[in-house]
Structure formats: C-alpha cells, structure tokens
Amino acid sequence: MSNALKVVAINGSPRSNGNTARALRVMTDELEVAGIATETVHIGNKSIAGCLACGACANTSDNLCVQKDIVNEVALKVRAADGFILGSPTYYAGIAGTMKAFLDRMFYSSSRYFRYKVATMVSVVRRTGGLDVQHQLDNYLGLAGTITPPSQYWRVVYGREQGEALQDAEGIQTMRANARDMAWLLKTLDASKAIPKPETEKRVWTHFIR
Numbered sequence: 001m002s003n004a005l006k007v008v009a010i011n012g013s014p015r016s017n018g019n020t021a022r023a024l025r026v027m028t029d030e031l032e033v034a035g036i037a038t039e040t041v042h043i044g045n046k047s048i049a050g051c052l053a054c055g056a057c058a059n060t061s062d063n064l065c066v067q068k069d070i071v072n073e074v075a076l077k078v079r080a081a082d083g084f085i086l087g088s089p090t091y092y093a094g095i096a097g098t099m100k101a102f103l104d105r106m107f108y109s110s111s112r113y114f115r116y117k118v119a120t121m122v123s124v125v126r127r128t129g130g131l132d133v134q135h136q137l138d139n140y141l142g143l144a145g146t147i148t149p150p151s152q153y154w155r156v157v158y159g160r161e162q163g164e165a166l167q168d169a170e171g172i173q174t175m176r177a178n179a180r181d182m183a184w185l186l187k188t189l190d191a192s193k194a195i196p197k198p199e200t201e202k203r204v205w206t207h208f209i210r
C-alpha cells in the first residue's frame with residue numbers, strides 16, 4: 001500500500017548540495033525508510049521569472065502557466081504526488097528570491113490540485129529570519145488546503161557553509177521527526193480514502209469594497 005505513496009521535495013536554494021539540500025535529504029531518507037517513494041527537484045539554481053498576473057492559468061483546461069519552464073514541470077509532479085516538502089534558505093529574513101517566484105507561480109496555477117495533500121517545509125538559516133521564512137512558506141500551504149504533519153519544534157535548521165546544517169542536532173532531529181510524522185499521516189490518509197471528503201460551499205469572494 002504505502003509503496004505507491006510518493007513525496008516530492010523542492011529545494012529552493014541555488015546551492016544544490018547546500019544546507020537546504022542536506023536538511024531535505026535527512027527528510028527524504030527518513031521517508032524512504034518508512035516505505036514512501038521520494039523525488040527531489042532543485043529549482044533554486046534555475047532562471048525563474050515571477051508571476052505575470054495574467055490570469056491565464058485560471059482559464060485553461062490544464063491550469064498551467066503561460067511561461068513554459070520548470071515551474072509547470074514541477075507543478076505536474078506535485079499534482080501527481082501524495083505529498084510535498086518545501087525547502088528554502090533564508091535570504092534577508094525571507095524566502096530566497098528564485099524560490100519566491102517559483103512558489104507564487106506554482107501555487108497560483110496549481111493550488112486547487114493540492115488540497116488534502118500532505119505538505120511540510122523546512123527553512124534554513126545562518127542566524128536570524130528562519131521563522132519568518134517558516135511563516136511565509138506556511139502561507140502557501142495553508143491557502144492551498146494542504147495537511148501539515150506535526151513536528152517537535154519549528155522546522156528551522158541552522159548552518160552557513162554547505163553541510164553545516166548537519167551539525168544542528170536539534171534541527172536535524174526535528175526534521176527527522178517531521179518526516180516520520182509525514183509518513184504516518186500519508187499512510188493514515190491512504191487507509192481512510194473511503195471516507196468522503198467534506199462538502200464544499202460555493203465560494204464567497206469579497207474585496208472589502210463591495
């Protein structure tokens with residue numbers, strides 16, 4: 001049963017073997033041990049432009065972005081997966097720029113496909129701003145209606161030079177625990193597939209001016 005379950009991990013750092021990559025690998029290793037298939041994609045080292053706010057993705061049958069690049073490729077992988085992990089380094093107390101452009105476009109075009117997927121995140125930081133990144137990443141997950149597994153602490157890992165993150169014993173333990181909880185949640189949801197999802201209401205949209 002669980003062999004069919006899959007998680008996509010997204011590395012938003014330009015350093016494909018940096019601290020974010022190491023933290024994500026700790027998580028994917030733990031997931032694999034629990035029988036969950038994983039795939040890691042590195043988007044932080046790609047050239048990714050921001051959202052054009054053209055709205056085209058809302059009006060096509062596949063809801064893909066008009067900018068034909070890796071964002072659509074990864075969006076399709078995530079749509080097909082049971083869960084996903086967002087990993088971002090902290091740049092100026094925020095999500096790294098390329099990752100921000102990627103997330104804006106992937107979530108704007110694909111959030112409707114992510115509801116009830118199991119999703120979590122990790123932010124990596126030298127010193128300050130990791131929790132800000134955590135909150136920013138959570139904004140995407142929450143609005144998309146994903147289900148986040150519990151963790152023993154906020155999912156922030158510390159390190160500056162590539163590989164230092166592995167020396168943050170508590171941060172790494174937190175990510176291992178979060179990955180184990182993710183595997184459990186994936187299997188639990190898979191086992192309860194027969195229970196129908198709650199009914200949804202017609203959406204009310206207000207813009208505070210009408």
Ligand SMILES: Cc1cc2nc3c(=O)[nH]c(=O)nc-3n(C[C@H](O)[C@H](O)[C@H](O)COP(=O)(O)O)c2cc1C
Pocket residue numbers: 013014015017018019020021089090091092093094124125126127128129158159160161162163
């Ligand atoms: C442009 C830039 C901005 C950064 N801003 C911060 C920051 O605001 N706070 C902080 O603690 N570290 C900051 N850092 C350090 C990185 O968050 C840290 O080195 C992290 O380990 C990078 O993750 P990576 O190895 O996955 O790329 C910054 C690094 C760069 C390159």
